[in-house]
Amino acid sequence: MRVHGDSPLAAGTAHAYGSVQMFQEGAMRGILRLFGALVAAASLGMAAGGASAAPISVSVTSKNFITGPGYGAGGSELPALADLLNVSFAANGATHSAMLDINDVLLFEFGTVTMNEQLISAGETDNLGVAAVFSFIDPFAGLRLVTATGTATAGLVSDLDVDLTIDWNPVLVSFGSRGLLQINMNTLNFRQPDQALTQFASVTLLAVPEPASVALVGLALAGLAATRRRRAQSSVCR
C-alpha cells in the first residue's frame, strides 16, 4: 500500500508518525484511527485477491460541506432558548490527484471545522448531520457525498470531556469492472472552546470484488470436492 497526498502520513512510512505530533491531540487520534482503518481496508483488499491492473488516475476536489439545520451562528445563547450549534465548516476547494494501484491511498486535507461554543444547551444537540461533497474528475466525473452524524453533549465546553463528535460513514464508489474506491474521513472530537480541527479525507482504490469473491467460492468448492473424493477413496479402500 502506498499513501499519496499532502498530509504527514502521506509518506506512508513509520517516521511519518513523528511529524504528526505537531497536530492537535484530537486530530492526531482521528488521523491514526483513519490510518488504522486504511490499513484494515487495504488488508481486506489484499485478502480479496487484489487483481493486478495498471494504475488508475484519481483526481478529486474537496468541494464543500452541507450542514444540518442544527448548525448555525446567531440566535439566542440563553440556555432555555439556544437552538443552533455554532460550528463553521470550510472546505478548502483544493484538487488532489494521484496514480493509484490497488490498495493505494490518496490522503489529503478536505478543510477545517471550528466549534465556537462556550456552553452547549440541550436545544443545540439535535439536527447535527453533515455531508462532505467530493467532486471527482477521474476515474469518473461527478459528485459523491460522505455523510456524518454529529453528536453534541450539553454542558460547559471548557471541561476535559468531548463536547461534539463528527463521525463519518465510509462510502464505497464503484466504477465498473475497474474496481472500487472507498472514501473515508477522520472522526473529529471537539473538547475545547474555539477549537479548530483539520478534516482529512482519504480515497482508497480497493480490489475488484466480484471476480475475487467468485474465485474464493470456486476454491472453497474445489476444496470441498477434494475432501469428498478423499473420503470416498478411503471408504472404498477399507
Ligand SMILES: [Ca+2]
Ligand atoms: Ca449556539
Ligand SMILES: [Ca+2]
Ligand atoms: Ca470539553
